[in-house]
Amino acid sequence: MSNTSFSKITPDDVLHLAKLANLKITQSESEKYATQIASILEYVKKLEEVDTENVEPTAHISGTRNVSFKDGSIGSTPIVKSTLKTKKLNDKIYFSSSK
Amino acid sequence: MELHKKTIKEIRKLIDTKELSPEEVYSYYFNRIKKDNSKLNAFVTVNETPKIDTKLKNKPLYGIPFSMKDIFMTEGIRTTASSNILKDYKASYNATVYQKLIDNGALLIGKTNNDAWGHGSTTENSAFGPSKNPHDPEYIAGGSTGGEAVALASGMSAFGIGEDTGGSIRFPSSMCGTIGLKVTYGLVSRFGAISYASSLDTVGPMARNVEDIATVLQIIAGNDPLDATSSNRVVPDYSISDDFDLRGTRIGIPKEYFSEGIDNEVKKTIEYSIDKLRKEGVEFIEVSLPMTKYAIAVYYLIAVSETSSNLARYDGIRFGNDRSNFEEESKRRILLGTYTLSSGYYDAYYLKAAKVRTLIKEEFDTAFKNVDALIAPVSPTPPFKIGEKIDDPVKMYLSDILTVSVNLAGIPALALPSGTTKSGLPIGMQLIGKQFDEKTLINIGYKYEQELRTQNSDLRN
Numbered sequence: 001m002s003n004t005s006f007s008k009i010t011p012d013d014v015l016h017l018a019k020l021a022n023l024k025i026t027q028s029e030s031e032k033y034a035t036q037i038a039s040i041l042e043y044v045k046k047l048e049e050v051d052t053e054n055v056e057p058t059a060h061i062s063g064t065r066n067v068s069f070k071d072g073s074i075g076s077t078p079i080v081k082s083t084l085k086t087k088k089l090n091d092k093i094y095f096s097s098s099k
Numbered sequence: 100m101e102l103h104k105k106t107i108k109e110i111r112k113l114i115d116t117k118e119l120s121p122e123e124v125y126s127y128y129f130n131r132i133k134k135d136n137s138k139l140n141a142f143v144t145v146n147e148t149p150k151i152d153t154k155l156k157n158k159p160l161y162g163i164p165f166s167m168k169d170i171f172m173t174e175g176i177r178t179t180a181s182s183n184i185l186k187d188y189k190a191s192y193n194a195t196v197y198q199k200l201i202d203n204g205a206l207l208i209g210k211t212n213n214d215a216w217g218h219g220s221t222t223e224n225s226a227f228g229p230s231k232n233p234h235d236p237e238y239i240a241g242g243s244t245g246g247e248a249v250a251l252a253s254g255m256s257a258f259g260i261g262e263d264t265g266g267s268i269r270f271p272s273s274m275c276g277t278i279g280l281k282v283t284y285g286l287v288s289r290f291g292a293i294s295y296a297s298s299l300d301t302v303g304p305m306a307r308n309v310e311d312i313a314t315v316l317q318i319i320a321g322n323d324p325l326d327a328t329s330s331n332r333v334v335p336d337y338s339i340s341d342d343f344d345l346r347g348t349r350i351g352i353p354k355e356y357f358s359e360g361i362d363n364e365v366k367k368t369i370e371y372s373i374d375k376l377r378k379e380g381v382e383f384i385e386v387s388l389p390m391t392k393y394a395i396a397v398y399y400l401i402a403v404s405e406t407s408s409n410l411a412r413y414d415g416i417r418f419g420n421d422r423s424n425f426e427e428e429s430k431r432r433i434l435l436g437t438y439t440l441s442s443g444y445y446d447a448y449y450l451k452a453a454k455v456r457t458l459i460k461e462e463f464d465t466a467f468k469n470v471d472a473l474i475a476p477v478s479p480t481p482p483f484k485i486g487e488k489i490d491d492p493v494k495m496y497l498s499d500i501l502t503v504s505v506n507l508a509g510i511p512a513l514a515l516p517s518g519t520t521k522s523g524l525p526i527g528m529q530l531i532g533k534q535f536d537e538k539t540l541i542n543i544g545y546k547y548e549q550e551l552r553t554q555n556s557d558l559r560n
Contacts, residue, residue, distance in 0.1 A: 014434060021407060021437040022414070023430055024423055036492050037435050043493050044396040044448070050455050057453030058460060059298055060328065061509030062285040062534055067327040 009038050103254025107163055107311045110257060114162045121151045121162030121206070128208055129166045130330055135467055139231045139240075141249040143169045144177055145209040152204070160318065161204030161408065166256035169210040170246045171197050171302075172291035176207070180293050181225040182215035184413050190477065194291025195323045196260055196302050205316050208256050212246030215426045216410065217295035219243050220498045222271075223489050224428040228541045231485070232274060232390035234524050236451065239483040241274030243267040244305070248275035251307055258303035259313050265398050266477070266502025268303050269514035273477035273527025276516045278544070279305040280312050281337045281391045281502075283534045284509035285330040287316075288323030290516035296405035297328075299398075299506045308404045309545040311514065313337040316537060335538055343542040344412040346380030348541075349470045350530075355391040356475035356501055365476045366528045369520035373474060376547060386466045390459045393503055397459065399496055400505035407436025431492065459510045463531075471539055476501055505531055513540040 014037065014092040018025045025033070102110060102124065111443035112117045129147070136142050155161050160437055167173075170180050172190035179185045193201075201207065214224035217303040222230045222245035230245040233253045236249040240249045242259035251259055261268040263281040272279035277354035280303045287302040294300060304315035317338070320333040352373065357366055377383055409432055415421030425433065466473065505512045510532060517528040532540045 006269055009438070013438075017434045017437045017441075020412075020441075021433050022422055023425065025430065029430075031131060032359075033431060033434055036431060037438065039493050040399065040435060043496075044400055044452075047393055047396050047400075047451050047455055050390075050393060050458065052454035052458070055454040055457050058457045059453060061456075061460065061507075062330060063296065064285055064328060064330055069324065083250055085171060 007040065009034050103131065103257070103307070106308055107160065107257060107314050110163060111159065111383070113162065115427065116265050116384040118126075124148050124162050125164050125206055125208065128254070128256055131253065132209065135253050135255065138236065139233055139249050139253060140208040140228055141211055141230050141246040141255060142166070142251070143179055143181060143185055143212050145473075146176060146207055148175050149206040149208070155202075155204035158202075160200060161313065162206065162208045163204070163257050165200060165258045165260070166209050166211050166247060166250050167197065167207065167260040167264055168213050168247050170213065170262055170293040171210075171260065173197055173207065173210070176210065178293070179226070181213045182426060182429070183226045184415075184419045184422075186226060186420070188290070192291065195288035195325060196319050196383045197291065199319055200260070209356070211244070211250050211259070213267075214243035214245070214428070216293065216406065216429050217262060217267055218241040218406070218426070218428045218432055220266070220487075220495060221485070222246060223485065224426050226426060230484050232358075232482055232524070234276065234482075237484055238524060239274060241271030241478075241482070243271075243504050244279075245271045245274075247305055247479035248272050248277050251275070251277045253307055258311050260319070261303060261305045262292055262295075263303055263506065264299045264507050265402060266499045268305060269477045269502050269512060269527070269529055270499065270512040272305060274482045274525060276519070276525030276527070276549045277305060278309060278312055278516070279306055279514045280316065280540070281505060281512045281514070282316070282320070282535065282537060283330070283511045285328050286511075286535065287319050288321075288326040288329045288535070289306055290323055290325040294409040296402040297409060298405060299402060301506070309513075309541060309548050310339060312513070312544075313339060316541075330535070332535060334501065337538055337541055339545045340542060343546065344380070345376065345543065345546050347382070348380070348543060349382045349384060350376070351384050351386035351466055351470035351473045351546050353386050353388045353391070353466070353473055353475055355388050356381055360479055360500070361476060362480045364481060364520050365479065365526055369474070369528050370474050372517045372528055372547070379550065380548070384470055386470065388462050388466060388504070390455070390462050393455050394459060394504040394507060395496055395500055397452045397455045397507055398499070400448050401456065401507075403432045403436035403441050404449045405436070407433045407440065417527065428456070456507045460505055463504075463508045463510060467533045471532075472543060475529055475531065476517075477527040477529045479513050481526055482524045502529075505529075510534050511540060513544045515544050
């Protein structure tokens, strides 16, 4: 992508992002956030200076690999059972939500 | 008796010899909460009635009251993340760190205030209002684990558990003059801790002295099958070694951590601590970490991206209130993270940041070939006033400039008091170590504390 779009973000862009993130924000909030987000994006632009060709990205930092549960080690834990007792449950399986 | 000035082991001994009962210890701290909490706003929830189980009387933390940042699941006691989304939420299971502590006899006295979801450096983003610095209530307590540092500095709890994603244990420890350990990523289970940025989040102990940090770390460290990112290394013995000698210890001074933008009083105070350590035989070597200037940019891109994803689960359907209850700073971070993860922007922001993160990690690896630890200030400035930076996110984010690199590299750092400003506000320093080498930091920190800490850097009474 082109980097020219860095730090150009309009209140309409913010309203669109809010929709994607399922957040309700007002027009005046969108203006405030647009200015603030633009200044943050302007700040992070400095990363363009760093040469990252042939550099692998880091996701997990302390070297744990191929972690999987042993068969039968977790199963139906007390945690699953107690979580299903959550107040908003209407019976054993389904959650009730407001309309 | 000033119980809050004693170590966990000393209090434990008083209980063992029946000089004090666990109930008496608990009410000592509880009364201090009653006396000061309304003024300092350290606690979100206080637990009036401890469940003392005498079957645990031989356990190392039996009868010791502790507090936790309010992001850890505690069955039957509300867990709010200091957000209106979860203000009435009661977890149905326990975080591993909490389970380990109560299994060892510790008693949860309360859950402490933080910036909602860990989003902040001052606790001003809490739904329950800011915590106040006990040294001067007009000043920030630091964040995001601010309430915890306040509770410890004012002796309302014997030890604490915090969570550090970009400095959230170290920064408030520095602001309040207490001690906090940011552990190696994966050393302590994150199961049941509300996620902020999953590749950076770490759970660690907070205390009023280094020995207590070691005592608590011994219990909470170790693999947890419920947290796939927790390390399966064997946990070493963290207790203080009597034969540890500062002579021969090599500590690096990263010049970028003492350069432009660092307050003079902060610099002078840390340099004074360095001088004292040098007199004890520590060898200091100047090192350079030139990637430091990119750390804030990398950190905020990774953190907002991951938090926008993590907070997507709070839809108000299964638990908690709906998304209109997010606090302003959280909305800002969710929006920004939604943007940086968007199709077409992911490569330029998240992926780019993840690559620069690799370079930051490599730079630390190189530095640690020559030194046992690094020393640096925790914060570029002493505590500032509540409200001073709240409207300027970039300025606020820059408060974390000296702490975030450690999270990006997954390495441990111990924050401890270095001295105070002329007006008596705390200034903290951090000892930064190699991955899984908390033991060295604890031993250096302990020696420093025992032999070198000046009277005026001592905690509030």
